[in-house]
Amino acid sequence: MTERAINWFRYASPQAFYPLAGRMIPWFWALAALFGVAGLSIGFLLAPTDAQQGEGYRIIFLHVPASWLSMFIYLVMAFWAGIGLAFNIRLSGMMASALAPTGALFAFLSLWTGALWGKPMWGTWWVWDARLTSELILLFLYIGFIALQAAIDDPRRADKAGAILALVGVVNIPIIYFSVKWWNTLHQGASVSLTKAPSMAAMMLWGMLLCALGCWMYSIAIALMRVRTIMLERERHTDWVRELLTEQE
Amino acid sequence: MHWNSLGEFLAMGNHGLYVWGSVVVMAVLMVAEPMLLLRGRKTLLERLKRQYRAERSEATRARAVSNHRSTA
Numbered sequence: 193m194t195e196r197a198i199n200w201f202r203y204a205s206p207q208a209f210y211p212l213a214g215r216m217i218p219w220f221w222a223l224a225a226l227f228g229v230a231g232l233s234i235g236f237l238l239a240p241t242d243a244q245q246g247e248g249y250r251i252i253f254l255h256v257p258a259s260w261l262s263m264f265i266y267l268v269m270a271f272w273a274g275i276g277l278a279f280n281i282r283l284s285g286m287m288a289s290a291l292a293p294t295g296a297l298f299a300f301l302s303l304w305t306g307a308l309w310g311k312p313m314w315g316t317w318w319v320w321d322a323r324l325t326s327e328l329i330l331l332f333l334y335i336g337f338i339a340l341q342a343a344i345d346d347p348r349r350a351d352k353a354g355a356i357l358a359l360v361g362v363v364n365i366p367i368i369y370f371s372v373k374w375w376n377t378l379h380q381g382a383s384v385s386l387t388k389a390p391s392m393a394a395m396m397l398w399g400m401l402l403c404a405l406g407c408w409m410y411s412i413a414i415a416l417m418r419v420r421t422i423m424l425e426r427e428r429h430t431d432w433v434r435e436l437l438t439e440q441e
Numbered sequence: 442m443h444w445n446s447l448g449e450f451l452a453m454g455n456h457g458l459y460v461w462g463s464v465v466v467m468a469v470l471m472v473a474e475p476m477l478l479l480r481g482r483k484t485l486l487e488r489l490k491r492q493y494r495a496e497r498s499e500a501t502r503a504r505a506v507s508n509h510r511s512t513a
Contacts, residue, residue: 239443312459
């Protein structure tokens with residue numbers, strides 16, 4: 193038991209995590225492709241027409257996964273940033289930095305697909321209501337995190353400053369999530385929640401969940417790829433990176 | 442299969458522009474992100490290897506000079 197605990201801690205060092213991440217990346221790409229193809233096939237080829245929204249509702253298979261991931265990645269990013277701040281673990285800060293651009297990507301996609309869905313259904317691309325505005329703030333938080341880290345030369349200080357921003361910004365996540373309950377909004381309520389049965393056809397639900405899983409696996413694959421590059425960049429003065437790169441010649 | 446023809450599939454019940462506008466942008470960005478990452482990684486690897494090579498040849502030269510001095 194103790195041996196196993198030690199083994200886990202071993203991977204907190206970039207040197208040990210680098211090859212492990214490299215081995216995991218292809219598996220997550222394979223899972224992302226598998227879930228993505230399955231989800232999109234169900235969503236775009238098999239799922240029935242929506243009674244109210246016709247075929248336009250199919251944007252849900254992109255919009256909901258993008259929105260979920262934009263919020264979930266922020267929580268994971270803030271978690272790693274917090275761990276890094278509390279325990280001063282190098283790898284945690286690198287993980288947070290690796291997640292931010294992908295989170296920003298999904299926040300943007302959530303807004304983009306939302307606008308394209310809003311136009312035919314609500315008659316407008318955008319309204320300044322609680323759900324949409326708080327999601328826009330999420331995108332700004334991601335951009336702020338990236339910009340703040342880029343503005344500080346010393347990576348350890350950049351990690352700390354970014355971590356504080358990320359942790360303060362966490363307050364926005366429950367605001368996004370509950371905004372459709374707390375305020376009157378054009379945005380529809382949650383189709384899927386933890387507390388009650390989903391209010392949609394099984395086929396639609398499965399398509400959506402599989403697409404979300406696909407996006408999730410994509411995010412893991414991308415974050416692992418990015419963290420490996422960040423590791424090499426930040427640890428370039430260490431022996432292990434030097435040995436790794438000169439061995440390959 | 443829900444669709445009777447390709448035309449029907451592409452039209453998406455008159456919502457084609459909105460549906461495909463979402464699909465295309467999402468697909469492009471999710472393909473571009475890993476490609477940019479791979480390119481950035483390649484550039485970094487080349488830069489670091491160049492740097493290490495320069496440092497090594499610098500070290501070899503320094504050693505040669507000091508050897509030369511000690512034998513002279």
